[in-house]
Every structure is written in C-alpha cells, then in structure tokens.
C-alpha cells in the first residue's frame with residue numbers, strides 16, 4: 542500500500558512544483574538570479590529528476606555515460622538558443638496578421654475576454670498538448686521529419702539527460718512553435734506560464750529513467766512507463782502503431798482519443814516493459830552533436846565533412862628522410 546502511494550508522489554508533486562516555480566518566478570522577476578540565469582526553473586526540474594533517477598533507478602537502465610557531452614550540449618542549445626532563435630524568426634510573421642487585420646498585436650486585446658484564469662490554464666494546456674501530439678505524430682509519419690526526429694529515438698536509455706537530445710528543428714517544431722502560435726492569441730501570461738511549467742515538469746518526468754509505476758494515472762499522465770514504449774525498438778504488432786505509439790508529451794489523453802495509446806500488460810495486469818530502447822530501424826545512437834545538428838542522416842552528402850578518413854596517398858606515404 543505504502544509502495545503504491547510512493548509511486549504516486551511524483552505525479553502529484555508536479556502541479557505543486559509548477560505553482561511554486563510560478564510563485565518564485567513572480568517574486569524574482571527582474572531580480573539578479575532571473576537575469577543571470579533565465580532558465581533556472583528548467584535546471585531545478587532536471588536536478589530533481591536526476592536525483593530521483595539515482596534513488597529509484599529503472600531496472601533495465603543502460604549507461605549513457607559515453608554520450609554525456611552530447612546530452613549536455615544538446616540540452617544547452619535547446620534551452621538557451623532554439624526558443625530565442627525561432628521566436629525571433631516567426632513571431633514577427635505571426636504578429637503580422639492581427640496587426641494588419643485587427644490593428645493590434647494580439648488576437649484578443651484583453652486576456653479576460655478569454656474566460657477565468659483556471660479555464661485559460663486548461664485551454665493553454667490542451668492547446669499545447671494537442672499541438673505537440675499531432676506534430677510529433679506527423680514527424681513519425683513524414684520521411685524527412687522522421688530522419689530528424691529519429692536522432693531522439695536512437696538513444697538506448699530513456700533518462701532525463703536526453704530529454705532534449707535531438708536536432709533543433711525537430712525540437713522547435715514539437716516544443717516551440719505551438720507556444721509561439723499560442724502567444725499571439727492573448728491568453729493571460731500567468732496561464733501560459735503555469736500551463737507550460739506543468740507541461741515541462743511532466744514532460745521531463747516522462748523521460749526520467751525512474752521505476753515509478755503510474756497505475757491509473759497512466760491514463761492521464763504520460764509517465765515513464767508509458768513513454769518508454771514510445772522509445773521501444775519493437776511495438777506490439779498492431780496497425781494502429783505502424784508509425785509509433787504514445788506521442789503525447791505530458792498527457793496520454795490525445796493518444797487514447799486518437800487510438801495510439803500503447804501500454805501492454807501481463808495476465809496479472811502488471812505493466813510490461815519494452816525489451817529494448819532504441820531506434821526501431823536500428824540506427825545507432827549518434828554521439829557526435831554536430832552530426833545531429835546538421836542532420837547528416839537527412840543529408841547524407843554531408844557525411845564526408847565528418848568521418849574524414851586519411852586519403853590513400855596520405856596514409857601510405859613514407860615520410861622522406
């Protein structure tokens with residue numbers, strides 16, 4: 542009974558953590574820490590998850606130590622650069638429409654036109670998770686995008702250090718563009734802040750290499766048991782899972798609604814774990830961050846800039862005396 546309750550702690554902890562961060566963020570607005578370290582809450586969440594992974598380690602965990610620099614580089618690039626770069630590129634285009642047709646920067650001039658705060662939090666959450674679900678599903682279906690997103694699927698262990706491992710364009714499509722579209726509607730910034738923190742917390746939790754069992758909460762939240770099936774090398778033989786399963790980031794709601802929810806159980810009703818984590822077509826994990834950045838898998842001609850083998854005459858020339 543107690544062990545079962547322990548499993549539920551992280552699930553219930555995250556909305557509270559989200560609230561606490563939003564509160565801290567409000568207090569620290571414009572303060573030294575917020576200025577010096579603008580994404581501090583992302584790193585606090587990562588630290589909480591890494592600590593959890595140490596105590597409650599997934600029993601089939603595979604070491605990722607050899608790719609730790611790739612993980613760190615990717616995490617830094619996605620956190621500090623990708624959002625800013627894509628925002629600078631697409632926000633002017635998005636703002637152009639309300640500015641031209643309505644004479645203001647946002648679709649709704651006043652956020653209270655969109656309903657009470659709690660309703661806006663739910664609306665923002667549903668919008669971003671719906672966007673994330675369909676873009677992610679499309680990335681598994683479209684050949685070119687699958688090559689980019691496939692880098693994320695090449696990891697051989699699902700753990701929080703590789704939650705942000707991917708090609709930046711793939712990452713931006715799934716996690717940044719929805720937020721940019723949302724930001725021109727005119728929702729209350731507090732609703733956006735809270736909903737995205739909840740999203741971030743559960744998204745990171747789904748990627749933790751922890752042994753927590755979700756039980757009935759798996760039917761609401763995308764916990765680690767569920768997300769590991771998204772990363773399985775082999776899914777159950779079912780036409781619904783032809784292009785993958787469990788595309789949701791923080792919730793399993795859309796997967797259940799659109800028929801892509803996969804959580805195999807044994808005869809006792811215990812959730813089964815996938816036999817192995819990795820790319821379904823066998824692509825090995827890519828340790829070279831630059832190869833992932835330039836999407837060498839999608840553009841194989843770039844390969845020659847990386848694996849430069851010594852030319853034959855170079856390799857066999859005996860230096861002159």
Ligand SMILES: [Zn+2]
Nearest residue numbers: 677681690771
């Ligand atoms: Zn995927």
Ligand SMILES: [Zn+2]
Nearest residue numbers: 693704748772
């Ligand atoms: Zn993942």
